[in-house]
Amino acid sequence: MQDSVVVSVRNLETSFFTKMGPVRAVNDVSYDIHRGETLGIVGESGCGKSVTSFSLMRLIEHPGRITGGQVLLQGRDLLQLPEARMEDVRGGEMAMIFQEPMTALNPVLTIGHQIDEQVLRHKKVTPKEARERSIEMLSLVGIPSPEERYHNYPHQLSGGMRQRAMIAMALSCDPVFLIADEPTTALDVTIQAQILELIQNLQQKFRMSVQFITHDLGVISEISDRVLVMYGGQMCETADTVELFNNPRHPYTAALIASRPKFGSRPHRLTTIEGSVPAPHELPPGCPFYNRCPRRLDECRVQRPPVSTIKPGHQVACFNPL
Amino acid sequence: MLTYILRRVLQTLVVIALLSYVVFTLMALMPGDPVEMMIASNPKITAEDIVRLREFYGLDQPAWKRYANWVGTISQGDLGYSRTYRVPVMELMGPRLLNTLILSVCALSFSLLVGITLGVLSALKPGGRLDSFFSVFSFAGISIPSFWLGIMLIIVFSVKLGWFPAGGTQTIGMEGASWYREFFDRGWYLVLPVMSLSIQQIGTFMRYARSAMMEVLRLDFIRTAKAKGLSRGRVLWKHAFRNALIPLITIAALSLSNVFSGAILTETVFSYQGVGKLVYDSIIANDFNVAMVSFIISVSMVLMMNLVADILYGFADPRISYS
Numbered sequence: 001m002q003d004s005v006v007v008s009v010r011n012l013e014t015s016f017f018t019k020m021g022p023v024r025a026v027n028d029v030s031y032d033i034h035r036g037e038t039l040g041i042v043g044e045s046g047c048g049k050s051v052t053s054f055s056l057m058r059l060i061e062h063p064g065r066i067t068g069g070q071v072l073l074q075g076r077d078l079l080q081l082p083e084a085r086m087e088d089v090r091g092g093e094m095a096m097i098f099q100e101p102m103t104a105l106n107p108v109l110t111i112g113h114q115i116d117e118q119v120l121r122h123k124k125v126t127p128k129e130a131r132e133r134s135i136e137m138l139s140l141v142g143i144p145s146p147e148e149r150y151h152n153y154p155h156q157l158s159g160g161m162r163q164r165a166m167i168a169m170a171l172s173c174d175p176v177f178l179i180a181d182e183p184t185t186a187l188d189v190t191i192q193a194q195i196l197e198l199i200q201n202l203q204q205k206f207r208m209s210v211q212f213i214t215h216d217l218g219v220i221s222e223i224s225d226r227v228l229v230m231y232g233g234q235m236c237e238t239a240d241t242v243e244l245f246n247n248p249r250h251p252y253t254a255a256l257i258a259s260r261p262k263f264g265s266r267p268h269r270l271t272t273i274e275g276s277v278p279a280p281h282e283l284p285p286g287c288p289f290y291n292r293c294p295r296r297l298d299e300c301r302v303q304r305p306p307v308s309t310i311k312p313g314h315q316v317a318c319f320n321p322l
Numbered sequence: 323m324l325t326y327i328l329r330r331v332l333q334t335l336v337v338i339a340l341l342s343y344v345v346f347t348l349m350a351l352m353p354g355d356p357v358e359m360m361i362a363s364n365p366k367i368t369a370e371d372i373v374r375l376r377e378f379y380g381l382d383q384p385a386w387k388r389y390a391n392w393v394g395t396i397s398q399g400d401l402g403y404s405r406t407y408r409v410p411v412m413e414l415m416g417p418r419l420l421n422t423l424i425l426s427v428c429a430l431s432f433s434l435l436v437g438i439t440l441g442v443l444s445a446l447k448p449g450g451r452l453d454s455f456f457s458v459f460s461f462a463g464i465s466i467p468s469f470w471l472g473i474m475l476i477i478v479f480s481v482k483l484g485w486f487p488a489g490g491t492q493t494i495g496m497e498g499a500s501w502y503r504e505f506f507d508r509g510w511y512l513v514l515p516v517m518s519l520s521i522q523q524i525g526t527f528m529r530y531a532r533s534a535m536m537e538v539l540r541l542d543f544i545r546t547a548k549a550k551g552l553s554r555g556r557v558l559w560k561h562a563f564r565n566a567l568i569p570l571i572t573i574a575a576l577s578l579s580n581v582f583s584g585a586i587l588t589e590t591v592f593s594y595q596g597v598g599k600l601v602y603d604s605i606i607a608n609d610f611n612v613a614m615v616s617f618i619i620s621v622s623m624v625l626m627m628n629l630v631a632d633i634l635y636g637f638a639d640p641r642i643s644y645s
């Protein structure tokens with residue numbers, strides 16, 4: 001049904017060497033994304049979703065460092081590339097859109113200039129051709145009167161339009177892999193739905209692989225083929241979307257689904273899971289979810305549960321799964 | 323945009339006019355007038371002479387009337403006559419003003435170039451070795467009094483090493499030499515004064531540039547720029563620096579008047595033929611016309627630089643509109 005693996009993350013480990021000691025923000029995370037597939041990564045704020053994405057782009061800043069693992073993009077390990085080759089990959093084969101459309105664009109350069117710049121960086125085109133490409137992209141993402149918008153500065157666009165412009169920019173050099181880090185969190189609900197639909201349409205059109213990050217299970221269920229649930233920098237569970245929602249095995253996944261606001265009720269986020277995420281530097285040696293887990297065993301405290309395959313395509317890291 | 327500039331220029335002119343009146347009145351209140359000085363220097367003067375002199379200089383009229391007369395002559399392009407130097411003010415101040423302007427502009431450009439470059443470099447690795455070194459340097463630069471620095475520069479580079487002249491504006495007898503010989507000669511005389519005038523500014527610009535750059539480097543669009551695959555240099559200079567420049571424009575524009583007033587001291591230390599010493603002398607000697615003109619020039623400069631800063635700001639930051 002699915003074709004080849006495009007992205008393969010193997011035992012990724014990223015740490016921040018802070019004054020309070022090293023913090024392992026991403027700890028032994030592995031997953032694959034196939035061509036045309038969307039992997040949703042879900043988890044509470046601070047669980048390492050963004051750090052995972054930035055690690056893939058190799059945009060981790062001091063005091064952070066990728067301390068282990070592999071990131072294979074079409075078979076090539078990005079972590080081994082020299083920086084100059086990595087620059088070719090960023091914005092070329094692999095692109096990223098960010099959470100805050102208000103601040104993710106440079107306020108003193110026009111939208112057109114910012115897209116042109118990326119096109120000129122990755123494609124062998126003249127400035128005129130780059131401009132045509134930019135306008136084409138702006139109209140592709142549904143921005144009305146793209147020739148005018150091309151000359152606008154970011155502050156002249158609404159939040160939704162800016163996020164569309166960001167998407168236009170990210171897709172301008174035909175990436176095979178797109179990372180979307182909570183691209184709709186900052187937008188209001190109707191705009192959010194439009195942007196989700198846009199990303200889905202474009203993904204099908206270009207058969208891109210997408211890594212879609214959110215803390216909103218509703219969004220995940222709409223957009224992703226597979227889901228990876230993260231907690232405290234580690235993976236808890238991964239499965240096909242339908243399987244995960246119908247048959248969650250990790251207590252954390254189950255709690256997340258149970259705490260999901262029901263249709264029509266006022267949205268409130270994860271209020272029914274007792275306790276809070278432990279700070280990364282005070283994670284217990286065993287399972288990170290130990291202190292909040294209703295099904296914990298003694299061994300969970302001292303030993304980290306390994307990731308095991310329960311069914312083909314369904315993996316869980318738990319000693320006492322549901 | 324054009325109406326905005328016109329409106330601001332008009333405002334500025336009104337402010338200058340008002341201020342000039344205030345200063346004129348204040349100077350009229352100052353004890354002593356030129357005639358009293360003449361009395362003091364000429365024991366044979368008679369009471370009729372004094373009345374005649376007062377009438378001749380218009381000193382018997384009330385201050386507002388003298389002010390009106392003064393404005394009348396100024397607006398005809400006649401800046402008046404210097405009583406102490408016995409030449410028209412224009413002739414006296416023109417070349418001096420030019421010299422001061424050359425010194426100020428050189429010092430400002432030099433300190434902007436060096437200060438901003440060092441500030442940006444320190445912002446790249448805050449707390450790093452380079453940053454620590456530069457911050458000591460900028461702190462020292464801000465704290466050292468410029469006249470002391472000037473004297474030190476003369477002792478080291480002129481007296482001990484003999485690399486640069488200790489003072490003056492150009493070599494005597496250079497007039498008539500080919501233009502580039504004269505140009506280099508004047509440049510040679512400028513080095514030490516420019517240095518002494520710049521050090522403090524460099525420290526200031528460095529600190530502003532460093533904090534502006536650090537601020538910008540934290541912003542989200544920097545990460546977007548990196549995610550586009552742009553090189554480090556391009557992210558830094560095109561995306562970060564372009565934004566950090568916005569607050570620096572105001573600071574740079576307002577510094578010109580700082581430098582200009584600092585030049586008065588520097589000119590004295592280096593016996594540089596600028597307007598600085600002249601202004602001081604003319605106030606002491608009650609040389610009305612010279613003092614008023616130099617005052618108008620320095621006030622206009624501050625106000626004009628404010629205006630220039632605002633206009634540049636509008637060009638640098640598209641979020642600001644002047645409509």
Ligand SMILES: Nc1ncnc2c1ncn2[C@@H]1O[C@H](COP(=O)(O)OP(=O)(O)O)[C@@H](O)[C@H]1O
Nearest residue numbers: 016018025044045046047048049050051052280
């Ligand atoms: N610059 C940093 N310095 C220290 N720790 C960091 C830094 N950035 C992220 N972290 C750590 O990584 C963890 C995961 O952050 P992040 O990936 O941004 O979470 P999210 O899942 O909300 O995107 C945070 O809890 C934090 O402890």
Ligand SMILES: [Mg+2]
Nearest residue numbers: 049050051182
């Ligand atoms: Mg995040």
